[in-house]
Amino acid sequence: MSDRGMQEAREFLERNPDINSIDLMIGDINGVIRGKRIPRDSLLKAYEEGVCLPASLFALDINGNTIEETGLGLDQGEGDRLCFPVPGTLSRVPWQDRPCAQLLMSMYENDHSPFVYDPRHVLQRVLDRFSTLGLTPVVAVETEFYVIDRERDDEHQLQPPVSPVSGKRDRQCQVYSLSDLDDYCDFLESIQQSAMTQNLPVDTAIAECAPGQFEINLKHRPDAMQACDEAVLLKRLIKGVAARHSMEATFMAKPYNQEAGSGTHIHVSLIDSEGNNRFCSHDDNPLGNDLLQQAVAGVLALMPESMVVFAPNANSYRRFQPGFYVPMSQTWGADNRTVAVRIPGGNPAARRLEHRVAGADVNPYLLVASILAGIHHGLTHRLSAPEPVTGNAYASHPPSLPNSWIQALDQWQSNEILPEYLGQEFCRVYHANRYGERQLFMRHVSSQEYDWYLRSV
Template structure:
């Protein structure tokens, strides 16, 4: 059965959780959803880990009301696992806690049908607390919520929008062989040229992209239009601006899952790997941010209506510049991410900014004064959306609170005029992260320790692996 037919089968005019009553009991919410979707047989309960990998369990429909009423149990060590799924003992979340289960409860608004599977199913996201009901310190969603709370304590509201790039690739691949772009369902050929914003490229994969759009509508993910990007088989989908950054990051996680699921339903894979191809563009995660005051005014906008922004905008950029290197391990969290950091690939290499300038790390897009915002262009699509948003928002508020001074804006090609200043290697970024007072203050010393332990263990394992390239270069030549 093709994916569009599956989506039509799930179509329902109700809200994701089947009831619009905000005062409904958790059990009633779950039961109402089941009543609206009588053919749903199983539900995936999802818990994104520290790398943004979605972990979880699959339960029967009869278990769902109990999950909503009493929660589900997951070990705290799920946030101490690396990208391969191995537990990292140095996090202190494994044996020191007896690998104990902690309670997890559904995130409101995330119980939705899953339209890309052959059998009717659904999904709901969870969030963890400790046994005393305190949000769990090492969960990325909780880290972002704490940063958001600091804004709200000042009467400020950050408005954010995330953009995600990805490749559609062939599902069939030999071991140790590089990936290749997926075959177009329309032409039967692989794209071989770069046509940024090309419409023919969208037509080639229209069925896939349409099903992604339909899945987003069904799951109430506020996604905008798709566009072809800078390499064969590469696309971008933008999420719309939201005044709740935690919800915005929830939607980014859901979007990645939807893209991957729909691609599989069409016989191909989708990858958000930062640099899947040596010679082609990498995949980025860009985040647009403005900040509203208690009266709903954009504090980045020039009060006189000009297009250069307010002094507060420059303080925010100063904060982002001052904290970029401290947070580089969050923006580039994998070994592959540092292969994306190359000049002239639309990947900023220094803490610079400019108006309408995509060669800069922090771009102030063209537009009306009321729409003044900062686009943070550093992170790869392999980064955890919660942690990217937390780092960007923390940097902005740090700059506002300390009245940080921004460097002069850059005109022209920043790759030519600005010396690279971001950490160039994974080990350098992790060392900077581990010693950062900014990270400890804004994200907590416990989170800093856990994230560093996970990624440092992952880095050591990666660098210990002997690769096919080494065999090809050195096996018989040295």
């Protein structure tokens, strides 16, 4: 580990003499945090020598089952790899009663080369492509989520929490409602304070269009890896703070049948070595310049190939329904929230693209890697974007993206461009992992099937 890392650890321990344990965390292929807990006396050793975790961590499905078809389990003897800290991510965990800390890790081979199945290294592989162009992606992450009651309703279904202010259970909500923010001000203030403790650049909080649904935005970063690290840490923070307030927070893409799903929107611009936004046009064109339109063209071109990243599990595809502002076709336009890639209005100096397809259940590293792969592909091949959409894209463009888990998995198998960016071997393991989870999912009979078919067929 670098001197910077060791100095960071020593200074943290000096500033926090009450800390007695540290959670070492690593995100798996699904974005689920895994890891181990160590005593404070072992922190410096973790920085200097790393810690061992099994390579099969990246073979786990959403329930922690090892998908043996990945080849990372029994076939390779359940062997360990080295994990080293991610500098800048060591912080206190303010929502816990006991004094503890947390630290992100990343996995490496025993010779210290990157472990190619770790999503952080997958993203780095794509970022290296931009270094050769002399360009740096600037990334901001917006994530939607629901807070729900710990108790289920009389039919054992999810329900919104009781408002801490009114004492009533919300049944409706208005988007951008300030009164809804007031109802949950203590919860949202706790998120803000915890984010400050952990140096997470939380920007704005928005009440979305369903009871108990919110969006938390992170400020943009000229370091895409850092932006993704912060997105992962924010998700853990929100869940922890919600539990502290006697609620649950969920990032399921579609937790309610009749309410909007939750998405992850990614904003991207490119700056050169002098810090200039290369997407900004001199004529203030709301669609940006030629470079931005080439980037849009590449993102749209790779969108079908990337769909199983944007929607990684069975529930993900429940979100893609008309009327809920979820793009279902390869569309783009200026300041239009019905399209897949939106060019936000505002200050031309901040011109960027906004990717609006993915769900809140996405792995941020893989999402950003796929989007940046599309941008790089568009730039290097000077692709031409289709005609931008004005008005309602849902009315003018029928669904064209894969809209089921199996369609997206089949598309992944036939991908030609994305594997060159993410790595052929990673793509093989990712397919095996997602396909294996689907096989397990399909073995279960749902209560809906009993309701519809048990007596009728």
